[in-house]
Amino acid sequence: MKNLTDLLSNIDSDLAAVISSITDTGIAINQLLQQGALAGILGAAGNENVQGEEQKKLDVIANDMLIDALKNVPSCAGMASEEMDTILPANASGKYLVTFDPLDGSSNIDINMAVGTIFSILPRTASGEPKEPEFLQKGSEQVAAGYILYGPSTMLALTTGSGTHLFTLNPKDSSYVVTTENVQISPSTKEFAINMSNQRHWEAPMQDYINECLAGETGVRGKNFNMRWVAAMVGDVHRILCRGGLFTYPLDKKDPKKPAKLRLMYEGNPMSMLIEQAGGQSTTARERMLDIQPEALHQRVPVVLGSSEEVARIAQLHAEFDTSVGA
Numbered sequence: 001m002k003n004l005t006d007l008l009s010n011i012d013s014d015l016a017a018v019i020s021s022i023t024d025t026g027i028a029i030n031q032l033l034q035q036g037a038l039a040g041i042l043g044a045a046g047n048e049n050v051q052g053e054e055q056k057k058l059d060v061i062a063n064d065m066l067i068d069a070l071k072n073v074p075s076c077a078g079m080a081s082e083e084m085d086t087i088l089p090a091n092a093s094g095k096y097l098v099t100f101d102p103l104d105g106s107s108n109i110d111i112n113m114a115v116g117t118i119f120s121i122l123p124r125t126a127s128g129e130p131k132e133p134e135f136l137q138k139g140s141e142q143v144a145a146g147y148i149l150y151g152p153s154t155m156l157a158l159t160t161g162s163g164t165h166l167f168t169l170n171p172k173d174s175s176y177v178v179t180t181e182n183v184q185i186s187p188s189t190k191e192f193a194i195n196m197s198n199q200r201h202w203e204a205p206m207q208d209y210i211n212e213c214l215a216g217e218t219g220v221r222g223k224n225f226n227m228r229w230v231a232a233m234v235g236d237v238h239r240i241l242c243r244g245g246l247f248t249y250p251l252d253k254k255d256p257k258k259p260a261k262l263r264l265m266y267e268g269n270p271m272s273m274l275i276e277q278a279g280g281q282s283t284t285a286r287e288r289m290l291d292i293q294p295e296a297l298h299q300r301v302p303v304v305l306g307s308s309e310e311v312a313r314i315a316q317l318h319a320e321f322d323t324s325v326g327a
């Protein structure tokens with residue numbers, strides 16, 4: 001396999017059409033990002049999204065671009081976006097449903113740092129115009145998942161269920177060239193990613209885990225850890241696909257109305273499929289992410305993903321804690 005076209009020619013052509021539409025739109029979003037302030041797309045749009053967060057101009061623009069592209073793909077039955085309150089039906093006879101976060105890490109836009117588009121593709125379970133309950137499928141049902149990372153170079157991470165592959169966009173001919181086939185995440189790592197400013201709000205077992213890492217070679221783990229935090233999940237997950245590591249956005253008590261930050265349908269599930277297909281693990285600290293039965297489109301979940309030894313250690317600490325408090 002040399003490029004994305006090779007991969008797409010070996011899967012269901014209807015699924016390939018949905019994926020191409022997203023990856024082509026990624027090229028157009030990338031072109032806007034490259035122009036930055038010159039394209040007049042930075043700053044706030046003056047709205048809040050359904051999560052109560054300020055929308056950036058480019059969040060809105062990227063969302064509209066994906067909608068416009070996907071509604072013209074006959075095999076796309078409907079879509080749901082982190083930026084929209086409800087689902088958007090597309091073509092009733094389509095075979096696939098798409099969920100996406102059009103621009104993850106949007107607080108990075110105005111400072112010229114990495115951001116990305118995350119997507120998940122689900123099969124249809126009914127016919128006719130899709131309704132919201134049909135989108136509420138477990139992550140294990142996904143037929144494809146991926147992200148486009150807009151960094152110093154633009155990269156695509158994609159899985160259609162047989163491995164996770166990384167592609168680099170060749171700006172000369174707008175093709176996605178395979179740069180790592182069948183990513184393999186090392187089971188062990190010395191790197192973790194977490195927003196440390198929330199430390200006092202975490203549950204006890206997460207505090208214990210990070211304290212173990214911080215104790216380094218003088219502690220029970222017997223090795224020194226390094227910390228990295230891109231502040232865009234897409235960047236942190238990309239680092240893990242490239243060189244292993246642990247990423248977590250755990251439960252916290254900062255805002256009782258929002259015990260978890262990341263969204264299952266737009267972030268948790270697609271990233272978990274990519275990570276598992278690359279040999280890593282992804283959980284909530286208590287259960288496998290891809291086994292969660294979604295209850296709502298915008299449901300939030302704690303996320304623990306990456307190198308399997310660290311994900312397992314966090315699960316062990318949580319299980320011991322739950323036993324000790326009789327949970």
Ligand code: F6P
Nearest residue numbers: 104105106195231232233234262
């Ligand atoms: O909602 C998404 C997101 O931007 C993630 O991409 C990122 O991991 C997280 O929020 C960063 O949040 P903060 O740095 O505010 O804790």
